[in-house]
Amino acid sequence: MIITLDGPAGAGKSSAARALASRLGWSYIDTGAMYRAVAFIAIEQGIPLEDAPQLARLVEKIRIVFTNGRVLVEDRDVSAEIRTERITAATRPVADAPPVREAMKHVQRRMAQGSNVVTEGRDQGTVVFPHADLKVFLTASPVERAQRRQAEELTRGNATTFESILESHSRRDEADRLRPVGALRPADNAVLLETDGLTREEVVEHLIILIEAQRKAQAQE
Numbered sequence: 001m002i003i004t005l006d007g008p009a010g011a012g013k014s015s016a017a018r019a020l021a022s023r024l025g026w027s028y029i030d031t032g033a034m035y036r037a038v039a040f041i042a043i044e045q046g047i048p049l050e051d052a053p054q055l056a057r058l059v060e061k062i063r064i065v066f067t068n069g070r071v072l073v074e075d076r077d078v079s080a081e082i083r084t085e086r087i088t089a090a091t092r093p094v095a096d097a098p099p100v101r102e103a104m105k106h107v108q109r110r111m112a113q114g115s116n117v118v119t120e121g122r123d124q125g126t127v128v129f130p131h132a133d134l135k136v137f138l139t140a141s142p143v144e145r146a147q148r149r150q151a152e153e154l155t156r157g158n159a160t161t162f163e164s165i166l167e168s169h170s171r172r173d174e175a176d177r178l179r180p181v182g183a184l185r186p187a188d189n190a191v192l193l194e195t196d197g198l199t200r201e202e203v204v205e206h207l208i209i210l211i212e213a214q215r216k217a218q219a220q221e
């Protein structure tokens, strides 16, 4: 079974997707972390961020693994390095490049092959897994999303201001929505889940109910 969770930054996708996958014993794909890892390795290897063909080759080449909440590239833990402001900014041109997205699509489909998967990002239900068993689009109000991100940043020891997060989310949302390929939007048959005021556990409970309903519906087909 493939479950896609798409939505904007700070809607609670990552924490819910990770908790859901762990509860079900399924694989988890954090596609945002994949774009970040490619930007990080590209900078390290001196690949210009506007060189889309070379970036796309990098996507095919590097091996990204998600394990115990960590992101490993060729067995090296890059979880902290890929979340810096610098890498967040560098990821935008990488994620905007159509050849990179095309390569990512193939890699992500290969990663999902033959297993039960929760995959999370912007285009998972629309582009990468259009035949997913269940597509969910998570949303939350801008204020709630910024509050969540600020709390996350604090746990990482970063004292980012609420206003700067609000502003950076709104810029990223716009870039994500306007991207010609893989734009942020709910798939036509996605279930919309508004997460304002819900804890991570409550979001996971909602998702479990949706999965059970989908399983029943599939069993009756």
Ligand code: DC
Pocket (backbone or CB within 6 Å): 009, 031, 032, 033, 035, 036, 091, 092, 095, 096, 120, 121, 122, 123, 124, 172, 176, 182
């Ligand atoms: O979810 P995140 O903040 O880790 O995503 C990092 C960047 O990658 C962000 O600019 C959106 C982009 N992204 C994307 O374009 N498509 C995806 N499937 C996932 C993330």
